[in-house]
Amino acid sequence: MNVGHTKKIEPKPGDWAVEAHGLVKIFGENRAVDGVDLNVKTGTIYGVLGPNGAGKTTTIRMLATLLRPDAGSARIFGHDVAKESQIVRQLIGVTGQYASVDESLSATENLIIFSRLLGLGRAEARRKAEELLEEFGLSEAAKRPLKNFSGGMRRRLDLAASLIAQPPLIFLDEPTTGLDPRTRAQMWDTIRRLVKTGSTVLLTTQYLDEADQLADRIAVIDRGHVVAEGTVDELKASIGTSSLQLKVENPLNIEAARKIVEQVLKVQANIAAGAGKITAPMENADTVTDLLIALRAAGIHLAEMSVQKPTLDEVFLTITGHGVKEETSLTSDESDKAEVVRV
Amino acid sequence: MRNASIKPGVERQLKNYTSFGQTLRNSLTMAYRGLLKIRRTPEQLFDVTLQPIIFTLMFTYIFGGAISGDVASYLPVIIPGILVQTVITTSIVTGVQLREDMDKGVFDRFKSLPIARIAPLAGALLADTVRYSIATVLTFSMGFIMGYRPEGGLGNVAIAAIIVIFCSWAISWIFAFFGVIARTASSVQGISMLVLFPLTFLSNAFVPVDTMPKWLQWFVNINPVSHLVSAVRDLANSGTVGWDLAISLIGAAVIVAIFAPITVRAYMRRT
Numbered sequence: 001m002n003v004g005h006t007k008k009i010e011p012k013p014g015d016w017a018v019e020a021h022g023l024v025k026i027f028g029e030n031r032a033v034d035g036v037d038l039n040v041k042t043g044t045i046y047g048v049l050g051p052n053g054a055g056k057t058t059t060i061r062m063l064a065t066l067l068r069p070d071a072g073s074a075r076i077f078g079h080d081v082a083k084e085s086q087i088v089r090q091l092i093g094v095t096g097q098y099a100s101v102d103e104s105l106s107a108t109e110n111l112i113i114f115s116r117l118l119g120l121g122r123a124e125a126r127r128k129a130e131e132l133l134e135e136f137g138l139s140e141a142a143k144r145p146l147k148n149f150s151g152g153m154r155r156r157l158d159l160a161a162s163l164i165a166q167p168p169l170i171f172l173d174e175p176t177t178g179l180d181p182r183t184r185a186q187m188w189d190t191i192r193r194l195v196k197t198g199s200t201v202l203l204t205t206q207y208l209d210e211a212d213q214l215a216d217r218i219a220v221i222d223r224g225h226v227v228a229e230g231t232v233d234e235l236k237a238s239i240g241t242s243s244l245q246l247k248v249e250n251p252l253n254i255e256a257a258r259k260i261v262e263q264v265l266k267v268q269a270n271i272a273a274g275a276g277k278i279t280a281p282m283e284n285a286d287t288v289t290d291l292l293i294a295l296r297a298a299g300i301h302l303a304e305m306s307v308q309k310p311t312l313d314e315v316f317l318t319i320t321g322h323g324v325k326e327e328t329s330l331t332s333d334e335s336d337k338a339e340v341v342r343v
Numbered sequence: 344m345r346n347a348s349i350k351p352g353v354e355r356q357l358k359n360y361t362s363f364g365q366t367l368r369n370s371l372t373m374a375y376r377g378l379l380k381i382r383r384t385p386e387q388l389f390d391v392t393l394q395p396i397i398f399t400l401m402f403t404y405i406f407g408g409a410i411s412g413d414v415a416s417y418l419p420v421i422i423p424g425i426l427v428q429t430v431i432t433t434s435i436v437t438g439v440q441l442r443e444d445m446d447k448g449v450f451d452r453f454k455s456l457p458i459a460r461i462a463p464l465a466g467a468l469l470a471d472t473v474r475y476s477i478a479t480v481l482t483f484s485m486g487f488i489m490g491y492r493p494e495g496g497l498g499n500v501a502i503a504a505i506i507v508i509f510c511s512w513a514i515s516w517i518f519a520f521f522g523v524i525a526r527t528a529s530s531v532q533g534i535s536m537l538v539l540f541p542l543t544f545l546s547n548a549f550v551p552v553d554t555m556p557k558w559l560q561w562f563v564n565i566n567p568v569s570h571l572v573s574a575v576r577d578l579a580n581s582g583t584v585g586w587d588l589a590i591s592l593i594g595a596a597v598i599v600a601i602f603a604p605i606t607v608r609a610y611m612r613r614t
Contacts, residue, residue: 064455065454065455066451079357084359086358086360086361087357087358087359089455089457090357090457091355091357092455093455094452094455096448096452100450100451101448101452102376102449103447103449104383104384105376105379105380105383109379113373113375113379114456116375117372117373117453117456117458117462118458119365119368
């Protein structure tokens with residue numbers, strides 16, 4: 001299934017930051033990446049969404065010249081990753097899943113060495129290092145050895161190191177996996193700021209939420225294949241919207257409440273058996289205000305209200321027909337289906 | 344980042360090759376990284392400080408009487424020999440450390456940077472010449488304390504030291520190659536010792552060659568380690584330069600010419 005397939009209309013140089021066609025990488029018996037096509041427009045954030053082992057990292061490593069594709073081709077700003085790898089390396093910054101910085105050195109020393117390697121002079125490298133450490137809030141820890149750094153600090157240093165040459169394309173491989181919510185939000189802000197300065201970002205993530213927050217377009221990847229591609233809205237439309245869940249204080253009012261929900265939201269609402277909960281798809285969050293007013297006017301008191309977003313599991317179920325994990329038994333398959341019905 | 348906007352990819356001046364100047368600069372930067380690492384973990388210098396002291400003491404007093412009659416007349420024979428043996432053994436560590444280093448994430452970044460492919464390897468090997476220098480200075484110092492007075496003079500001893508350091512750097516490319524192709528650091532150590540033990544002991548480093556059986560003499564005389572030992576003896580003990588020196592330097596150059604390219608190739612293949 002290909003949601004909103006992109007047609008290339010007159011490809012001008014500079015229009016496409018990434019053009020990948022039929023990328024394949026085989027590790028022994030395992031076809032880790034099996035014919036991936038990706039087109040990323042310059043100046044956008046592109047999200048590659050998929051579970052562990054879907055082939056996200058392998059794809060990024062091929063695009064970043066770290067791995068040679070077994071088949072297919074990829075171009076970065078029009079330059080072939082295999083034939084013009086040294087040019088491609090001048091155009092990209094890579095931040096890996098595991099921080100690719102030198103553990104035995106301090107943050108400043110790391111940035112100075114990377115700056116020097118990129119051709120900056122001694123004084124210039126020092127200034128750049130200070131500037132980036134300041135920017136990423138690492139100035140205080142600059143001289144400490146990295147062994148004492150937290151996961152979030154390491155990630156930030158890693159991203160800082162990728163930005164020394166101000167590359168027009170940045171690869172971020174699961175930039176927020178394992179970070180606490182506050183650090184994650186900081187990382188998101190940094191990524192958004194990057195794009196404002198004109199960078200193109202290609203990021204991989206396991207979280208639908210993250211792709212939703214950041215990406216302009218998303219490719220859903222599973223077992224080495226792109227199973228869906230499109231804008232966030234297109235993708236959302238295909239997987240169903242968030243669902244609104246209401247619990248009324250007095251169970252006797254539940255039927256009346258359901259009617260009000262259906263009237264106001266103009267959708268079909270279900271009553272979850274036993275739990276005393278009303279579940280309804282929520283397409284427009286704004287109408288919920290009307291709903292709440294209507295409920296108050298009818299004298300129905302709520303005990304609980306929540307909004308449930310579709311999870312990656314559900315996205316996968318809808319798009320691929322199977323969940324993130326391999327179904328081992330029929331029962332788990334059925335419970336997955338039940339969830340979709342609820343949505 | 345906040346103020347400066349990023350230059351679009353198509354407007355950049357780009358080249359698909361690395362110049363010799365850039366290769367040299369990159370390698371020196373990587374050597375600087377190696378030196379910083381040594382400064383951060385000085386305990387990794389234990390082997391190059393202890394080995395010269397212990398080995399020089401041990402071999403001189405064990406073999407001195409038996410081979411040269413007394414310790415004093417054995418010193419001009421053993422000091423150049425033990426120097427070459429110690430410094431070359433030290434170069435194994437280069438391969439082992441390279442293996443450990445390459446397993447870390449930072450090598451991924453080096454690979455994604457537009458730098459000379461050889462730089463991370465050449466830099467690491469270059470930084471290790473510091474280790475060889477320490478071992479060299481300590482061996483000569485131990486010899487001096489025990490009564491070794493090289494007749495070639497300080498200048499020639501210094502030249503001999505530089506030649507030993509250069510040849511060890513060349514030989515370290517062999518171990519760097521093992522380091523790149525091996526799976527684990529301990530297997531690098533194993534393979535390297537297997538190669539090095541016969542090479543250093545089947546030489547003229549400790550014992551006069553004419554005491555050995557004929558078939559062994561044949562090998563000892565073609566062994567490059569013997570030539571290096573002879574070259575150091577000539578320089579330090581009499582201040583002369585002979586064919587041995589030329590053969591040593593040519594041998595070192597051949598090793599680099601063969602092993603540097605295949606090591607870089609193997610390094611690039613590894614993922």
